[in-house]
Amino acid sequence: MAEVIREVNAIPVEEQRKIIERNWPETLVKEKVEEEKRLPKLPNVESYERVVTRFSPNPDCAIHLGSARAIILCHEYARMYKGSFILRFEDTDPRLKRSALPFYDSIREDLAWLGCKPDEEFIQSDRIPIYYEHAEKLLKDGNAYVCTCNGEEFKKKLLAQQPCPCRNLPPKEHLERWQKMLDGTFKEGEAVVRVKTDLSHPNPAVRDWPALRIIDPKTHPHPRVGRKYRVWPLYNLACGVDDHLMGISHIIRGKEHLTNQVRQEFMYKHFGWRYPEAIHYGRMKIVGAFLSKSKIVAGMREGLFKGWDDPRLATFAALRRRGIQPEAIKRMIIDVGPKAQDVTLSWDNLYAYNRKIIDPTANRYFFVHEPMRLVVRGLEQGFVARLPLHPDHPEKGFRQIEVKPKENEVSFHVSRGDLKLFKKDNVVRLMELFNIKIEQAGRKGVEAVYHSHTYEDAKKLAAPLVHWLPEGFGVPCTVVMPDASEAKGIVEEGCKKLRINDVVQFERFGFVRIDAVDKGIVAYYAHR
RNA sequence: GCUCCGGUAGUAUAGUCCGGUUAAGUAUGACGGCCUCUCGAGCCGCCGACCCGGGUUCGAAUCCCGGCCGGAGCACCA
Numbered sequence: 373m374a375e376v377i378r379e380v381n382a383i384p385v386e387e388q389r390k391i392i393e394r395n396w397p398e399t400l401v402k403e404k405v406e407e408e409k410r411l412p413k414l415p416n417v418e419s420y421e422r423v424v425t426r427f428s429p430n431p432d433c434a435i436h437l438g439s440a441r442a443i444i445l446c447h448e449y450a451r452m453y454k455g456s457f458i459l460r461f462e463d464t465d466p467r468l469k470r471s472a473l474p475f476y477d478s479i480r481e482d483l484a485w486l487g488c489k490p491d492e493e494f495i496q497s498d499r500i501p502i503y504y505e506h507a508e509k510l511l512k513d514g515n516a517y518v519c520t521c522n523g524e525e526f527k528k529k530l531l532a533q534q535p536c537p538c539r540n541l542p543p544k545e546h547l548e549r550w551q552k553m554l555d556g557t558f559k560e561g562e563a564v565v566r567v568k569t570d571l572s573h574p575n576p577a578v579r580d581w582p583a584l585r586i587i588d589p590k591t592h593p594h595p596r597v598g599r600k601y602r603v604w605p606l607y608n609l610a611c612g613v614d615d616h617l618m619g620i621s622h623i624i625r626g627k628e629h630l631t632n633q634v635r636q637e638f639m640y641k642h643f644g645w646r647y648p649e650a651i652h653y654g655r656m657k658i659v660g661a662f663l664s665k666s667k668i669v670a671g672m673r674e675g676l677f678k679g680w681d682d683p684r685l686a687t688f689a690a691l692r693r694r695g696i697q698p699e700a701i702k703r704m705i706i707d708v709g710p711k712a713q714d715v716t717l718s719w720d721n722l723y724a725y726n727r728k729i730i731d732p733t734a735n736r737y738f739f740v741h742e743p744m745r746l747v748v749r750g751l752e753q754g755f756v757a758r759l760p761l762h763p764d765h766p767e768k769g770f771r772q773i774e775v776k777p778k779e780n781e782v783s784f785h786v787s788r789g790d791l792k793l794f795k796k797d798n799v800v801r802l803m804e805l806f807n808i809k810i811e812q813a814g815r816k817g818v819e820a821v822y823h824s825h826t827y828e829d830a831k832k833l834a835a836p837l838v839h840w841l842p843e844g845f846g847v848p849c850t851v852v853m854p855d856a857s858e859a860k861g862i863v864e865e866g867c868k869k870l871r872i873n874d875v876v877q878f879e880r881f882g883f884v885r886i887d888a889v890d891k892g893i894v895a896y897y898a899h900r
Numbered sequence: 901g902c903u904c905c906g907g908u909a910g911u912a913u914a915g916u917c918c919g920g921u922u923a924a925g926u927a928u929g930a931c932g933g934c935c936u937c938u939c940g941a942g943c944c945g946c947c948g949a950c951c952c953g954g955g956u957u958c959g960a961a962u963c964c965c966g967g968c969c970g971g972a973g974c975a976c977c978a
Contacts, residue, residue, distance in 0.1 A: 430978050462978060469977050523976075531902095564976050575903040577974040585976035607978050630904060631973050654906075655971065665978095707913065707927075711906090714971055718911055724928050731941055738938095764941065803937055827937050837937060879938040900939075 411706060414449055416649050420621035423455030427483075427490070428462045428611065431475035434680040435482055436687040437701070438663040441656055444705040445624050447488035458618055459483065459490035462611065463497045464604050466594040467587045473595050478680070482688040486698045494618065496610050497596045503605040504554075506613050506643075507565055507584055511546045515642035516567045516583060518549035520558070530579050533571045539580070553586055553603050560588040567609070569638040581635045583609035612636040616645045627652035627712055654714040661686040661719070683854050683896060694854070695875040695885030695898040700726035723899035730875050730883055730898070735761040735768065738803075738839040739849060739878035741861040743785035745817035746794075746840070748808050751777035752822075757804040771866045775805065775842055783843040785862055786818065793836045794818045801830035802840045803879075839879050849893040851884055859897070867893050 417423060425446035429435055435443075450457035459480070463471035476495075483489060510516035519526060519538045529536045538546075550565070552558045565584040573579050583606055589599035605613075611632070615623060623633075633650050640647045662668055663686055671677050681689035691701070703725045708715055736759070755775040761768040775782055784802070786794075793800055794813040800820075801807045807830045808820040824830075830837070846862040853859055863878070867889075870876065874886045875898070884895035 428978085432978085465977060467977090468975090519976095561976070566976095573903095575974075577903070582976055587976085604976095606976070611978085626972085627905065628972055629978090632978090634904090652905080652972095659911085704912090709913075711913090713906055715912065718929085721911065721928060727940075734940090736938075736940085759937090763936070763938080801937070805937095830937075837939095839938070877938080877940065879940080881939085883940080 411445070411448060411452065411709065414453065414622055414649070415651075417453060417621075421619075422621065423450060423453035424458065424619050424621045425450045425455065425624055426458040426460050426615070426618065426620055427488075428460040428614075429479055430462050430465070430469055431471040431479055432463075432469050433475060433665045433669055434685075434687045434689055435479055436663060436665075436668065436685065437658060437661070437691070438656060438665075438686070440486075440688075440701055440705050441653055441708070441710075442625060443483065443486060443488050444702050445651075445653070445710050447486075448702075448706065449622065449624070450491070455621070456491040457488065458620070459493045460614060460618070461493075461495045461497075462607070463495065463594070463596065464606070464610050465587075466589075466604065467592045470592070471595055478689065485688065485692055486701065492618075494614070495596070496605075496614070497594055499610075499614070500597075500601050500605070502617070503584070503610055503613060504603070507605070507609065508547070508550065510567060510583070510639070510642060511550055511565070512543055513642065514543045514568075515639075516546070516565055517541065518546045518553065518563050519566050519580075520549070520563045530571070531576055533579075535571060539566075539568070553584075556602065558586060560586045562586065565609075567635075567639050567642070569635065575631060575634065577631050578634050578638075581608055582606055583639075608632055608635050608639070612639050615648055616640070616643070620648050623648050623650040624710065625650075625652060627654055651710050652712060653710045654712050656708070657714070657716045658686060658722070659716060659718050678856065682856060683852055684856050693885065693887065694896045695730065695883060696722065696726050697729045697875075700729055719899070726898065727883070731877075732762075732764070734875050734877045734883055736763070736877050736879050737771075737864050737867055738841055739851070739861055739863045739881050740785045740787050740839065740841050740846070741851075741859050741881060742788035743841075743862050744788045744791065745843070746784040746786045746820065747781060747817065748784065748820050748822060749781050750822040751775075751780050751782055753777070755805055759804050771864065773842065773845065773864070784840045785843055785846070786838055786840050787861070790838045791815075791818075793838060794820075799823050799830065799833045799835040801827070801835045801837050803837050805840070807833075807835055847893055849895060851878070851881075851895045851897050852887070853897045854899075863893055 414423065427443050427446050429439065447457045461476060507516065517538050519536060521536045521538060526536050549563060553563050563586065564582045566580045567583045569578055569580055571579050584603050585606060586602055587604050589602050593599050630652050637647050657663055668685060677685060680687050681693045683690055683694055700722060704722055754777060757773045758770045759773065760766050760770055791813065794810050796810055796812060798810045799807055800810065806825045807823040809823040810818060810820045812819040841862055841864065846864055847868055849861055849863040851859040870886045870889060872886055872889065875883060876886065877883050882900045883898040885898060886893065887896050888894040
């Protein structure tokens, strides 16, 4: 073998190529398949009856782009394998991460908007008896115990790989203690159910983890079930039990849950269950966006944000309001995939996906930002501008703007931002109208004289193009920018006919979503 | 500190499992140009990466070891 290789290597590469071309040309054909990126296969699909995935948020906050990975991946995989996608509300902490009623609905709404409607929905606060049953079974079998040690002492023992005094008590004793948890003999903080794992496990976080604790229902009622329960399951018990009971085949979640898998596997062994396939993707950040729930909540509390859909936020509600299309988010997430690597996306990236979707359909309009007066003299006649609603799709129609001079003179609104183009003696073209020669320009306004009519004339002079509106034509418009600042200006009359949620392009300004059309127009800026 | 998980251009991704048709494809971005009565879209060009050091091998982004860097977890949170 080595000899053959040596022999081949002795031949120059060009010569090698020729030999191959002569004898095995088919091996040189490079299939050029450029298709949309697809998701990689899910592991071990064949050993499950059907693929079942779940998205399991705590309804304690509006969900945001950070959840997109979980939602879209879970939903997409369920569709790919004709399986099912479950929405499960994990609302078992009425104390620290207390859920609130409005979020159950807003999450459902967001999922529907994203096109990821669940096939089934569960709410953990409806399932407390199920968790109790399983806790009792664990207790009875000696696989869990009720620990009454105080936190400090327990931790010391744990770190020393020592059992606490409770651990080796007989199951009977623990069942009695369990009753005392339920009936109120034990108060909040006095007892906790722990699942036995391995005290010598290298990761102390895995050793005998807590499964249920007491929360005083008087001081911490649950928003849905009120004061019905005083013992609440912790994440690993509730989630672990549910994943098995709901037949989840593939768990897709962030890698912060990696050790939870290790913890839960001990419980699965106690029950004799098989742990589902688990995929842990990396953290996703967007430069400059608050993608942490705590920061969003803090900002809301301090009144920093106007609402859950404040344009500075990356909540789905905010993105929706800005005219970001769900399909753009979906495309982006699928391109990123389910890898364990952390990713830092940029807004530009999302915008590029979005632009591809909205550009072909968004109609064009003139929005004059920070209007400034432009007076044009020397007009011998009236003009009518015919502006295509979409330059690439003339079949969509036109809008017409009439310009009627009075005493050979017309006043326009132009954007203050274009002042840099209005320099004395420069020729500028008012788009689709005519060309003007600047006579004077300053902060107070611009004065110009009619120069010529055709676009070709402007082209010859390399005149810059600006958009415009005749004075007295148009309606006030406010564009809410991504930093929540407001860009004020005037848009064409025709925009009054737009409907809320329409996504249009304000030419030379950017894509916006129409947010309100009564008393002036309000739009939210998407991106350039 | 302990326990895990990762490191391909500015960003993201393909290739990594099963080493060689590829000194690395794609998208976005930057830059330059063309086109267009938008600073949008389209077209062309161009810029730009295998974390580092050893080892195995005829050959390593791909396998092994060490280091470095980044992230996550270490709650009676989810």
